[in-house]
Amino acid sequence: MAEVQLRHIDKRWGDFVGVKDFDLTIPDKEFLVLLGPSGCGKSTTMRMIAGLEDATSGDILIGGKVVNDLEPKDRDVAMVFQSYALYPNMTVYENIRFPLKVRHIDPATHDEKVMRAAEMVELTDFLHRRPADLSGGQRQRVALARAIVREPNVFLMDEPLSNLDAKLRVSTRAQIKNLSHELQITTIYVTHDQIEAMTLADRVVVMSAGNVQQVGTPTEIYNYPANTFVASFIGSPAMNLVKGTISNGVFTAENMTIRGLDTALSGDITLGFRAEDAEVNPVGSAPDVTEISGIKANVFSIELLGEATMITLKIGDALVAVKAGKDYSTEIGHVFSTNIPASICHLFDASTGLRLNNGSQSE
Structure with missing residues (x-):
C-alpha cells in the first residue's frame, strides 16, 4: 500500500510562504500531477515528499507511516529529474543498475531487473552506450529505467520532459503513460505544461503562489474551472x-x-x-x-x-x-x-x- 498523505503542509522561508496548507490524500496507484507556473510551489511540494526539503509544519505520510524525519533514502521513493542526472562515465546498463548496488540488492538479481527495466523503456539496444552517445529522449528513458529498477512505493517526477523538443515530448509522454498503466505505482508528477497534465493525470492539482487552486480530474478542471486562474491556465x-x-x-x-x-x-x-x-x-x-x-x-x-x-x-x-x-x-x-x-x-x-x-x- 503506497497511499501518500499530505496533512496541512506548509513551507516557509522567513516571511516568504512557498507552500501554504497543502492538504491532500493521494490513493495507492494514482497518477497525480502538480500543475502550475514557475514559483507556484509544485516542485517544493515534491521535494518535501522526497525528503530533499523539510516541511515547516504538517505531516507527510507514505503507506500510513509519517516520514517527516526519515532520510530520502529511507522513504522508498524514486525520483526522475528534469536534468536526467546520469553518470557520464557509466554505460546505460551501469546507470540503470546503480540503485541496486547502492541498496545492496542481491547481485544475482541485477541482470534480470536491469533488462526488464530497459525493455520497458525500449533501451535494450543501447545498454553498452554512455549518456554522451544518446539523444535527450534516450537519456530521459535511462533516468526512467533507473527509477523503475528500484521498484519503489512511489515515483516522483519533476518536469522530466521539459528539456526535450516537441516531438520527443509527445513520444516520451506516451512512454510514461504506458509505464504508469503497466507498473501501477503511485506517481506524483510536476509540470508547468497543462497538456502533459491533461493527458497523463488521474487527478490534477492546480497551484498558484503556494496555494492549491483546484483539485480534480482533467475533465472536471477543464469543464468546470474553479476560478479565472484555472480557466486561464488550462486549455490550448x-x-x-x-x-x-x-x-x-x-x-x-x-x-x-x-x-x-x-x-x-x-x-x-x-x-x-x-x-x-x-x-x-x-x-x-x-x-x-x-x-x-x-x-x-x-x-x-x-x-x-x-x-x-x-x-x-x-x-x-x-x-x-x-x-x-x-x-x-x-x-x-x-x-x-x-x-x-x-x-x-x-x-x-x-x-x-x-x-x-x-x-x-x-x-
Whole structure:
C-alpha cells in the first residue's frame, strides 16, 4: 500500500510562504500531477515528499507511516529529474543498475531487473552506450529505467520532459503513460505544461503562489474551472475571459452580447467560453450584435492550424480566440461574427475570480 498523505503542509522561508496548507490524500496507484507556473510551489511540494526539503509544519505520510524525519533514502521513493542526472562515465546498463548496488540488492538479481527495466523503456539496444552517445529522449528513458529498477512505493517526477523538443515530448509522454498503466505505482508528477497534465493525470492539482487552486480530474478542471486562474491556465488555447456587465440575464461588453444567462446576477462580471464551443457564422453573415447572442467584431489575427482555423478578435482589452473549420477563410480587418449560446458560458466574480455558476447554463 503506497497511499501518500499530505496533512496541512506548509513551507516557509522567513516571511516568504512557498507552500501554504497543502492538504491532500493521494490513493495507492494514482497518477497525480502538480500543475502550475514557475514559483507556484509544485516542485517544493515534491521535494518535501522526497525528503530533499523539510516541511515547516504538517505531516507527510507514505503507506500510513509519517516520514517527516526519515532520510530520502529511507522513504522508498524514486525520483526522475528534469536534468536526467546520469553518470557520464557509466554505460546505460551501469546507470540503470546503480540503485541496486547502492541498496545492496542481491547481485544475482541485477541482470534480470536491469533488462526488464530497459525493455520497458525500449533501451535494450543501447545498454553498452554512455549518456554522451544518446539523444535527450534516450537519456530521459535511462533516468526512467533507473527509477523503475528500484521498484519503489512511489515515483516522483519533476518536469522530466521539459528539456526535450516537441516531438520527443509527445513520444516520451506516451512512454510514461504506458509505464504508469503497466507498473501501477503511485506517481506524483510536476509540470508547468497543462497538456502533459491533461493527458497523463488521474487527478490534477492546480497551484498558484503556494496555494492549491483546484483539485480534480482533467475533465472536471477543464469543464468546470474553479476560478479565472484555472480557466486561464488550462486549455490550448486557454479559456476566453471577457469583463463586462450582466443585467436581467444579459451580458454586455464591447461588440459582445450574451443572452439567456442567470437573471439573479447583476453588475460587473467576467464571462468565459472556450474557443471550440462558439458557433461560427458563415463568411459574410454578420448580423448586428444587438440582435444576436454572441460577438461581432473585426478580425485581429488568423492562425492556420491544419485541422482548424483560429480567429482572434479584440473585445475591449481582451483577445478572444474562436476556432473555425479548417476551410474557413477570412482576412485581418474583416467583420467576423460568432454565436455564443448561454449553455457554453462560464461566469466568474469580477473581483475575486471565483466561479459563480456550477456548470453550463443548461444544467
